[in-house]
Each structure stands twice: as C-alpha cells, then as structure tokens.
Amino acid sequence: MATFVEQSINGLTIGSFYALVALGYSMVYGVMKLINFAHGDLFALGSYLGYTLLIAGSSWVTMHFGLWGGMTIAMLFAFVGVGLAGLLMERVAYRPVYPTGRLPLVVSALGMSIFLENGIMAIWGSRPQAYPAAVVPSTRFSILGLPVTSLQIVILLLSFTLMLVIWFIVEKTTFGAAIRATALDRSTATLMGIDVRVVIFFIFALGPALGGIAGVMNGMYYRAISFNMGWAYGLKAFTATILGGIGNIPGAMIGGILLGLMESLFAGYVSGAWKDVFVFVILIAVLIWRPTGLLGEKTAEKV
Amino acid sequence: MGITDSILKHAGSGRPSGKHPATFWSRNRGWLLLAITGALFAVYPFVPFISDYWIDVAFFVGIYALLGLSLNIVLGEVGLFDLGHTAFYAIGAYVTAILNTTLHVPIVVLLPLSAVVAGGFAYLVMSPVIHLKGDYLCIVTIGIGEIVRLTMINNPFNLTGGPNGINGIGSPNLFGLAVNSSTQFYFYTWIIIAVVVFGLVRLQRSRVGRAWNYIREDETAAEASGVDVRSYKLLAFVLGAALAGAAGNIYASKQMSISPGSFTFMESSLLFCIVLLGGLGSIPGSILGAAIVVVFPEVFRQFASYRLLFFGLALIVMMIFRPGGIWPRKREGAGLAGLGIQGLPRNEDDLILMGKPDASILKPATTDTVRGVRLPPMTVTMDEGMLLQTHGVTLKFGGLTAVNNFDLNVRAGKITSLIGPNGAGKTTLFNMITGIYKPTSGQIDFMGRDITTLKPHTIISYGIARTFQNIRLFPSLTCIENIMSGPHCHARSGTWAAVMHTVTEVREEREIVATAAYRLNQVGLWPYRDELARNLPYGKQRYLEIARALATAPHLLILDEPSSGLNDKESEDLMVLLQSLVKEGFTLLLIEHDMQVVMGISDWIAVMDMGQKIAEGLPRDVYNNQRVIEAYLGKEDD
Numbered sequence: 045m046a047t048f049v050e051q052s053i054n055g056l057t058i059g060s061f062y063a064l065v066a067l068g069y070s071m072v073y074g075v076m077k078l079i080n081f082a083h084g085d086l087f088a089l090g091s092y093l094g095y096t097l098l099i100a101g102s103s104w105v106t107m108h109f110g111l112w113g114g115m116t117i118a119m120l121f122a123f124v125g126v127g128l129a130g131l132l133m134e135r136v137a138y139r140p141v142y143p144t145g146r147l148p149l150v151v152s153a154l155g156m157s158i159f160l161e162n163g164i165m166a167i168w169g170s171r172p173q174a175y176p177a178a179v180v181p182s183t184r185f186s187i188l189g190l191p192v193t194s195l196q197i198v199i200l201l202l203s204f205t206l207m208l209v210i211w212f213i214v215e216k217t218t219f220g221a222a223i224r225a226t227a228l229d230r231s232t233a234t235l236m237g238i239d240v241r242v243v244i245f246f247i248f249a250l251g252p253a254l255g256g257i258a259g260v261m262n263g264m265y266y267r268a269i270s271f272n273m274g275w276a277y278g279l280k281a282f283t284a285t286i287l288g289g290i291g292n293i294p295g296a297m298i299g300g301i302l303l304g305l306m307e308s309l310f311a312g313y314v315s316g317a318w319k320d321v322f323v324f325v326i327l328i329a330v331l332i333w334r335p336t337g338l339l340g341e342k343t344a345e346k347v
Numbered sequence: 348m349g350i351t352d353s354i355l356k357h358a359g360s361g362r363p364s365g366k367h368p369a370t371f372w373s374r375n376r377g378w379l380l381l382a383i384t385g386a387l388f389a390v391y392p393f394v395p396f397i398s399d400y401w402i403d404v405a406f407f408v409g410i411y412a413l414l415g416l417s418l419n420i421v422l423g424e425v426g427l428f429d430l431g432h433t434a435f436y437a438i439g440a441y442v443t444a445i446l447n448t449t450l451h452v453p454i455v456v457l458l459p460l461s462a463v464v465a466g467g468f469a470y471l472v473m474s475p476v477i478h479l480k481g482d483y484l485c486i487v488t489i490g491i492g493e494i495v496r497l498t499m500i501n502n503p504f505n506l507t508g509g510p511n512g513i514n515g516i517g518s519p520n521l522f523g524l525a526v527n528s529s530t531q532f533y534f535y536t537w538i539i540i541a542v543v544v545f546g547l548v549r550l551q552r553s554r555v556g557r558a559w560n561y562i563r564e565d566e567t568a569a570e571a572s573g574v575d576v577r578s579y580k581l582l583a584f585v586l587g588a589a590l591a592g593a594a595g596n597i598y599a600s601k602q603m604s605i606s607p608g609s610f611t612f613m614e615s616s617l618l619f620c621i622v623l624l625g626g627l628g629s630i631p632g633s634i635l636g637a638a639i640v641v642v643f644p645e646v647f648r649q650f651a652s653y654r655l656l657f658f659g660l661a662l663i664v665m666m667i668f669r670p671g672g673i674w675p676r677k678r679e680g681a682g683l684a685g686l687g688i689q690g691l692p693r694n695e696d697d698l699i700l701m702g703k704p705d706a707s708i709l710k711p712a713t714t715d716t717v718r719g720v721r722l723p724p725m726t727v728t729m730d731e732g733m734l735l736q737t738h739g740v741t742l743k744f745g746g747l748t749a750v751n752n753f754d755l756n757v758r759a760g761k762i763t764s765l766i767g768p769n770g771a772g773k774t775t776l777f778n779m780i781t782g783i784y785k786p787t788s789g790q791i792d793f794m795g796r797d798i799t800t801l802k803p804h805t806i807i808s809y810g811i812a813r814t815f816q817n818i819r820l821f822p823s824l825t826c827i828e829n830i831m832s833g834p835h836c837h838a839r840s841g842t843w844a845a846v847m848h849t850v851t852e853v854r855e856e857r858e859i860v861a862t863a864a865y866r867l868n869q870v871g872l873w874p875y876r877d878e879l880a881r882n883l884p885y886g887k888q889r890y891l892e893i894a895r896a897l898a899t900a901p902h903l904l905i906l907d908e909p910s911s912g913l914n915d916k917e918s919e920d921l922m923v924l925l926q927s928l929v930k931e932g933f934t935l936l937l938i939e940h941d942m943q944v945v946m947g948i949s950d951w952i953a954v955m956d957m958g959q960k961i962a963e964g965l966p967r968d969v970y971n972n973q974r975v976i977e978a979y980l981g982k983e984d985d
Contacts, residue, residue, distance in 0.1 A: 155659045155661070157657055
C-alpha cells in the first residue's frame with residue numbers, strides 16, 4: 045500500500061509535467077497541424093533559464109525573495125523567456141515553411157529540435173547541471189498519512205490551476221472560440237474575421253511558455269538537468285497528446301496524467317528498466333482499440 | 348458522329364514536342380550519365396589525396412543511402428510517416444551480430460537473413476496498426492523504434508549485450524574473397540546499392556510503384572480505383588524494413604561491434620531528413636540526401652560541438668528554400684518513355700488503337716472466372732437483365748437513418764438516374780454499392796453475386812467503377828498515370844515480376860498504358876497526358892475522373908453528379924459522351940441535379956428523399972409525380 049501511494053503521488057507529479065508540455069503540444073498541433081518536435085527542447089530551455097536565474101549571484105534571488113519568491117520569479121522568467129523563444133521559432137522556422145506542406149514542416153521542426161538541443165549544450169555545456177539544494181523548497185510533511193513534500197503540493201496545485209486556466213480560455217472565451225475555429229479550418233476562420241496571426245502568436249507564446257514553467261518545476265523536483273533531457277519529455281508529451289486524442293485539450297491533460305501514473309506504478313511494481321516499453325505498448329494497444337486516442341473524435345472522412 | 352469519333356480524329360495531335368535534331372548526347376544521355384557516375388565511384392578510393400578516413404565517410408554515405416532508399420519506399424512512395432525506421436536497421440544489425448558471434452553463421456549468409464527477419468518483424472508489428480492515419484501511425488513507429496532500442500538495452504535472455512552491445516562480429520567473405528579494408532567495404536556496399544537501385548527504379552515504374560503513389564496521393568480514390576491499400580502499405584513497410592535490415596548487416600560487419608546507442612530516435616529523424624532533403628519518392632534524391640547528412644557534419648568537424656547546431660539550422664534553411672528537396676522526381680513532361688514501359692509502339696496513334704477495349708485482356712469477366720481466378724458463385728439469377736439490385740438496404744449512423752430499406756434496380760445497358768434533394772442519402776447509397784460503407788442491413792447483388800460485404804478494391808475488379816462528387820484525382824501524378832490506375836485491379840504482376848520484367852509483366856504494363864491512352868483520348872484529354880492532374884481546369888478534371896473509371900472496363904459505371912460545376916455547353920458535351928458510353932455497352936447509374944441532363948438521357952429514374960424511395964419510373968412520369976414535386980419544392984399549404 046505504501047508503495048502504491050508513494051508511486052501514485054510520484055506519478056501524478058511526473059504526469060503533471062507531461063500534461064503541461066502536452067498541452068502546449070496539443071495547442072500548437074491543433075492550429076498548425078504540426079508535430080512540434082522542438083517542443084521538448086523548449087521545456088529543457090525553461091529548465092536551464094530557471095536554473096541560471098536561481099544560481100545567478102550566488103542565489104541572489106532566493107536570498108532576497110525567499111524560497112517561494114525565488115521559485116515564482118524563476119518560473120516567470122522561464123515563462124517569458126521560453127514564450128519569446130517560441131515566438132521566434134515560429135517566425136524563423138515555421139512561418140516560412142508552412143505554405144509548402146506538412147512534410148517540410150516536420151523536417152523544419154526536427155532541425156529546430158537539433159538546433160535547440162545543441163544550442164543549450166553550447167551555452168551550458170554537455171555535463172548535467174544541478175539546481176542547488178538551497179533554492180528548492182523541501183519541507184516534508186504528511187496529509188492524511190500521505191508522505192509529501194511542499195514542492196510536490198505546489199507542483200500539483202500550480203499545474204492543475206494552469207490546466208484549468210487554459211481549458212477555460214480555450215473552451216469558454218470568445219478568443220478560445222477563435223482558436224478552435226482556426227484549428228478546424230484556417231481559411232474559413234479568416235473569412236469569418238478572425239485574425240489568424242493573433243491566434244498563432246498566442247499559441248506559440250503560451251504553449252512553449254507552459255512547457256517553460258514545467259521545465260523549472262521539473263528541475264526543482266529532480267534537481268539534475270541536462271541538455272538532451274528535452275527529447276525524452278517531448279516524446280512522452282507527444283505520446284500523452286496522442287493517447288488523449290491529438291488537438292484535444294482535456295485529452296492532453298488526461299493523457300499526461302495517465303502516462304505519469306502508468307509509468308510510476310509500472311516502475312514501482314514491475315520493472316523500472318521496462319517502464320517505457322510498457323508505456324509504448326499501452327499506447328499502441330490503445331490506438332488499435334481507438335485509432336484516434338481516448339478522447340479523440342472519430343473523424344469520418346466525407347467521401 | 349459521336350464525340351468519341353470526333354476526338355479520335357484528333358488523336359496524336361498533341362502539343363508540338365520541340366523537334367530538335369537528336370544528337371548523340373541527347374539520345375544517350377541517361378546511359379552516359381550512368382557510365383560517368385559509375386566511373387567516378389570506381390575511381391574515388393584511388394584518388395591520391397583521398398585517405399582511408401574519407402573512404403570510410405563514403406562507406407557511411409552508402410549505409411545512409413541504403414537506409415534513405417529503404418525509408419523512401421515507405422515515406423516517399425506511400426507517404427506514410429515513419430519516424431522509427433531505425434528499428435528495422437537495428438533488427439538487421441542485431442540478428443547479424445547475435446547469429447555471427449554465437450552460432451558463427453557467415454556474414455554473407457546473414458545478409459539476406461537479416462533482411463528477411465527485419466521484413467518479417469515489420470509485417471508482424473505493422474499489421475495491426477497499418478490502418479492508423481498520419482500522425483497516429485507516426486507515433487506508433489516512434490514507439491516501435493523506442494521499444495526495440497530499449498529492449499536491446501535491457502538485454503533480454505542475455506542476447507543483446509545490454510548497453511555495451513555486442514563485440515567481435517566477423518567480416519563478409521565472398522567465396523574466399525574477404526572484405527576487410529575500407530576500400531573493400533566501400534565497393535562491397537556501393538555494389539549492393541547499385542543492385543538495389545536497379546531493382547527500385549524498376550519497381551518505381553511499375554504497377555506496384557504506381558499503386559504506392561496512388562495511395563500517397565489519395566487513399567480513398569486509390570481504394571476505389573482498385574488498389575488494395577492495406578496490402579500495398581504493408582508491402583512497402585516489409586520491403587523498406589528488409590532493405591534497412593540489410594543495411595544493418597553491412598553496418599555491423601564493418602564496425603565489428605554494435606550498441607543501442609547507434610539506433611536512437613535521432614537516427615530515425617536523420618533518415619526522415621535524408622528522404623525530404625533529397626525529394627520525396629526520388630531515388631537519386633535519397634542518395635544525395637544521405638551524402639549531405641553524412642558529409643555536412645564531417646566538413647564542419649573543426650567546429651566540434653557546433654556542427655550539429657549548424658546542421659539543425661541548415662535543415663530549416665533547406666526547407667525554406669527547397670521544400671521539394673534537391674532532386675525531386677519530375678513526372679510532368681517525362682513523356683511515355685518516362686513511364687518505363689518496354690516495347691511501346693513508336694506511333695502514338697497505334698498505342699491508342701492498341702488500347703481498344705476488345706483487344707485488352709485487362710477487364711472483368713462476364714463468366715465465373717477472372718483470368719483464372721474463380722469468382723464466388725452466383726447466388727441469385729440475374730432476373731430480367733438487372734445488373735445491380737439492392738434489396739432493402741439500410742444504413743444507420745448512430746441514431747440517424749441515412750438510407751432506409753432501399754430497393755434500387757439498375758437494368759443492364761441503360762441509364763438509371765437517382766435524384767432527390769440534398770442530404771437525401773444518394774451518395775451514401777453509392778458508397779454502400781461501391782463498398783466504402785457497409786450497410787446495416789440489406790443485400791446488394793451485382794450480376795447475380797452478393798457483393799454486400801466485399802471491399803472497394805474487390806468490387807471494382809468485378810466491374811463497378813465510380814466517380815466522386817468532389818473530384819478525387821491523384822493530383823501530383825500525370826493524367827496518363829492517373830488513368831493507369833484503372834486497369835490496375837485486373838493485372839496480377841507483383842514486386843518480383845516488376846523487378847525482373849517478366850514476359851507477363853511487360854505485356855500487362857503495355858496493356859495498362861494502352862488502355863489508359865485509349866480512354867484518355869476518348870474524353871479528349873490525350874494532349875494533356877503529360878500534365879499533372881492538379882493543373883487541369885475543373886471541367887477537364889471531371890473528364891479525367893470519368894476516363895479513370897472507364898479504364899477499369901466496368902460493367903457498371905456510377906457517376907456522382909457528373910455535371911456539377913460544368914457550364915451549359917460542357918453539360919451538353921457530357922450528355923453526348925454519356926450516351927456514347929451506353930452505345931459502347933456500359934450501364935450507367937448517376938446521381939444528378941441538373942434536370943436537363945436527367946430528363947434528357949435517363950431511361951429510368953428513382954427518386955430518394957430522407958433515405959427512402961418515394962418514386963420511380965420513366966422520366967416523364969417522375970417529372971409529373973406529386974410526391975416528387977413536394978420533395979423538391981415543399982408541400983403546398985391550403
């Protein structure tokens with residue numbers, strides 16, 4: 045039972061990273077029909093930006109604003125920084141290629157991913173870095189007998205709040221309707237007076253920025269970060285997106301959480317080495333059973 | 348004089364084909380280029396300043412060329428997103444390493460064996476998921492790539508050696524000639540590539556290669572034109588995987604040791620880039636793409652850790668400036684010679700005449716066998732010359748009944764029209780007849796056979812062809828290639844026959860192109876044979892689609908709103924063509940909204956509203972039928 049609780053909390057935490065990254069994936073996919081392979085690397089960039097801010101001037105930020113203040117500032121820094129990187133990426137790598145079709149766009153995304161990964165390595169080096177213990181909140185306590193850390197609670201609360209906010213924006217606001225309309229049919233949306241450029245701007249700023257926050261949280265949770273961590277998270281997030289049904293916002297969240305839970309429980313009970321194999325086998329099985337993911341709509345092609 | 352005859356007179360009066368005097372160079376360009384390329388490859392290792400290091404680089408270009416060519420089959424020819432192709436490469440390498448180090452099986456024996464195992468593995472894992480679309484298939488291939496890599500790391504049954512991999516793999520030994528040095532491996536690899544390219548070029552220009560392209564261009568249209576989409580997709584994966592497996596064998600024997608680190612997602616994405624950099628479906632492109640991906644980082648070696656940074660940027664820049672790749676396969680203007688079919692008559696008029704329907708064997712049989720293959724027995728008799736009958740056909744989508752208990756009778760040799768308001772369920776009925784939808788209940792009989800549960804590509808080979816409401820052509824293929832999909836379903840030659848150019852295959856190919864030529868000419872599009880279908884104006888695209896359906900030599904031709912989008916003059920021409928088709932012996936079933944056309948040519952009209960048959964009869968009876976008028980114009984209130 046103890047293993048179960050421990051692994052579940054762990055799984056929820058990892059799952060919320062996946063879910064946040066998957067959200068961005070799904071938003072970008074919905075509007076651009078682009079599998080943004082660079083998305084995971086933006087997540088890694090967020091991790092490094094937060095790290096840089098927190099170690100700057102021997103943890104100046106944490107010393108002046110406290111543990112939680114420092115953490116908040118680091119997240120905002122990563123949010124803004126990665127958001128800007130996302131916008132730049134759209135402008136440089138995707139907008140010029142978009143009109144030429146989907147396959148060149150995939151190659152451009154792969155190129156962007158390689159560029160970012162090696163860019164991070166060029167700046168911060170190829171050796172893993174570690175968030176210093178002094179900047180990470182680590183109070184341990186128990187709620188109803190469940191052993192948790194204050195960091196875990198903050199991660200879970202913040203992730204779920206962010207997901208709710210995004211869900212609200214996309215599903216309940218007029219601007220969200222514009223996003224969904226653009227995702228369904230870009231040219232019709234333009235004809236209806238929606239400024240698609242604004243939608244794309246928003247998507248490419250917010251999607252990666254969410255990943256940036258997840259990157260800082262991930263860095264604080266595991267402490268160690270490395271330049272090539274992005275692709276593993278990107279792949280997991282992509283898996284989560286597909287599992288939930290691509291382009292579907294609640295689907296991405298559920299997919300992410302499910303993935304984190306499955307992975308942790310499998311690692312806890314069966315085998316850590318085979319957990320990723322397990323995840324992919326489940327993914328393939330789900331797709332055989334539901335070819336468009338758990339919450340994906342059946343798209344019957346009109347003939 | 349019908350439209351057919353008037354067009355036939357103009358046969359061969361295509362656009363002038365730039366008559367330059369043929370020089371030695373222009374006549375033998377292909378062979379000369381081939382000879383020069385071959386000579387360059389042969390000389391390369393012996394150029395004085397080429398060190399062993401650069402010979403090895405050329406070897407690795409070869410490995411990646413082989414991998415690029417293998418992925419090109421799946422991604423380039425069929426358009427399937429495969430981002431886990433490295434899995435098949437890894438399987439080949441590990442089969443070689445394990446069997447060579449434990450059982451000491453010679454490398455040369457393992458070359459074909461690796462290919463077979465990788466191909467078999469692809470068949471097993473792709474069979475259950477081959478129906479997935481686009482990005483869903485993409486993540487599954489990524490997943491398979493990861494599963495294979497992680498399995499190698501986890502060292503099941505102590506077979507794979509875990510993260511360190513396997514050492515001490517032997518070298519190939521060709522009948523006493525050991526392949527050891529860099530130069531020997533260079534020749535060994537590139538000779539294999541030459542053989543592979545020879546086969547792939549032939550395959551590309553064959554019934555199999557075209558079927559792959561039809562699927563890439565429009566899956567539904569391909570299936571409806573008689574291509575067994577599922578089997579051809581699987582075939583592409585199996586062949587692609589087999590080639591990748593062979594590449595794995597060569598790689599393992601050259602490196603003498605392998606480890607999971609060589610088979611990462613990064614490798615798969617590089618292969619993806621190779622195919623896109625070279626140009627989708629382009630054989631020289633894949634080789635060139637491999638050269639770029641391997642040589643680029645080598646050239647920038649002095650920048651050490653920045654070289655991949657530049658490489659990432661270069662990929663983006665390439666896609667901005669050459670999204671179609673460096674050496675795309677050019678199809679338009681390639682002429683009949685570009686189709687790669689042997690022994691065609693020099694005179695184009697002869698080709699068209701050769702395609703006359705009576706002469707061709709590529710058509711469905713009227714008896715119980717099609718070219719030796721037995722059809723299912725007739726379950727009911729064809730009463731009163733009814734070619735097609737639907738008995739109480741019903742289709743429900745969830746709670747909505749789209750077609751309700753519908754009986755349709757199509758008399759042989761006549762024009763039957765199905766009319767009704769928009770949303771009545773007419774197209775849905777057509778989709779059931781052609782096998783795209785399966786009815787919830789009811790039965791469809793064609794020539795006395797129950798075809799209710801058959802797949803679209805089987806139904807078409809029995810002799811039902813169709814066109815679509817919203818034209819579905821193969822946009823980036825030429826007009827003649829579009830129409831060559833018609834006879835596809837009656838031909839039998841497969842991969843091996845295409846590579847070997849067997850006698851039957853060559854004859855079938857000739858008949859396919861002749862049939863296509865005849866039908867293209869019949870609808871007046873012969874001068875456009877070399878143009879891409881997407882560049883035709885709307886009206887001509889309609890004719891092209893009709894010609895494609897005719898090229899299947901159907902007993903029954905189903906046309907879904909053939910006159911929509913045509914102007915009055917074009918509609919009249921269409922009526923003339925349709926009537927000439929009946930004279931030729933076709934039976935026609937159409938959905939049509941243009942009452943001029945319907946009343947002008949129909950022998951029998953069925954009227955559908957809300958999924959039900961509300962009237963049927965001769966045109967003038969239907970025209971005055973009170974219920975029909977109500978369905979179209981609404982009920983008159985008192």
